[in-house]
Amino acid sequence: MPELPDIEAYLEALRPRVMGERLLGVRLMNPFLLRTFDPPLDAVRGAQVQGLSRLGKRLVLELAVSGSEEPHYLVIHLMIAGRLHWRPAPADGADSAARGTGARTGPGRGNTLALFEFSSGALSLTEAGTKRRASLHLVRGREALAALDPGGIDVFSATPDQFAEAMRRENRTLKRALTDPRLLSGIGNAYSDEILHRARLSPLKLTRSLGGEEMERLRRAAVDVLRMWADRLAAEARDAFPEKVTAFRADMAVHGRFKSACPVCGTAVQRIVYADNECDYCPGCQTGGRILADRSLSRLLKDDWPRGTPGPGDIE
Numbered sequence: 001m002p003e004l005p006d007i008e009a010y011l012e013a014l015r016p017r018v019m020g021e022r023l024l025g026v027r028l029m030n031p032f033l034l035r036t037f038d039p040p041l042d043a044v045r046g047a048q049v050q051g052l053s054r055l056g057k058r059l060v061l062e063l064a065v066s067g068s069e070e071p072h073y074l075v076i077h078l079m080i081a082g083r084l085h086w087r088p089a090p091a092d093g094a095d096s097a098a099r100g101t102g103a104r105t106g107p108g109r110g111n112t113l114a115l116f117e118f119s120s121g122a123l124s125l126t127e128a129g130t131k132r133r134a135s136l137h138l139v140r141g142r143e144a145l146a147a148l149d150p151g152g153i154d155v156f157s158a159t160p161d162q163f164a165e166a167m168r169r170e171n172r173t174l175k176r177a178l179t180d181p182r183l184l185s186g187i188g189n190a191y192s193d194e195i196l197h198r199a200r201l202s203p204l205k206l207t208r209s210l211g212g213e214e215m216e217r218l219r220r221a222a223v224d225v226l227r228m229w230a231d232r233l234a235a236e237a238r239d240a241f242p243e244k245v246t247a248f249r250a251d252m253a254v255h256g257r258f259k260s261a262c263p264v265c266g267t268a269v270q271r272i273v274y275a276d277n278e279c280d281y282c283p284g285c286q287t288g289g290r291i292l293a294d295r296s297l298s299r300l301l302k303d304d305w306p307r308g309t310p311g312p313g314d315i316e
């Protein structure tokens, strides 16, 4: 799922392309994508883009609608398999119908669920696979936007005390707490693995068992890992629109690196798979050499994922 660094990269790429431009219209190829009905999508036809921001793992377009005093917000949640693609408007002034054909479903692109047509080009939202989880909300006013915020704190601006308070609010495994959008903003399965590796902490350690030094190490690791990746991906996004957004990057330390050598200590990376998630860790760096047994899964899942309910990665 696109997490904070990936969303920041999309924002970086979109700013020069759509800021100040007009949204000519939104075409829904799948009506279920849209989770709100008031205001209707037609309300933002012709609106001007006056802001782009991130709300947790969601991307927010702020629109100035003529005749409305309140800004409108299009809130795009890519969930796991949703991706964005950009195509500039043709220079010859071809009509929008011709432009739309470029958003056809292609191999590896998934199904196109919506097309956002701007004066400057077209942004398409695709979702791979058969599960339809991506969502679109259109809301009016800042209060309605704030209601969509799961409430997690921003690790960049949080004080050490605020970070510790959020993490200790419930006694959870670190893996679970880091990915809970009500506690921290924008962190999912991939970057939580990277953060825990950087902090040299077991994914199954419980948040209330962390000492002050460990908690601060975790906070710093979160800031450093997210900053490094956000900067790197944003730099790439300045060169080209991010078309290869993935949770698995070759130079990640442990995430998606099962059986590979840890770049720090050379130990083979281990994996725990649960529900739709996976947790990758280095026994050498994080668990004192111990391989977490299968039964530790029950600890990761205990009280956290009652049967039939979505995991934390699915909530936000």
Ligand SMILES: [Zn+2]
Residues within 6 Å of the ligand: 262, 263, 264, 265, 266, 267, 282, 283, 284, 285, 286
């Ligand atoms: Zn290691």
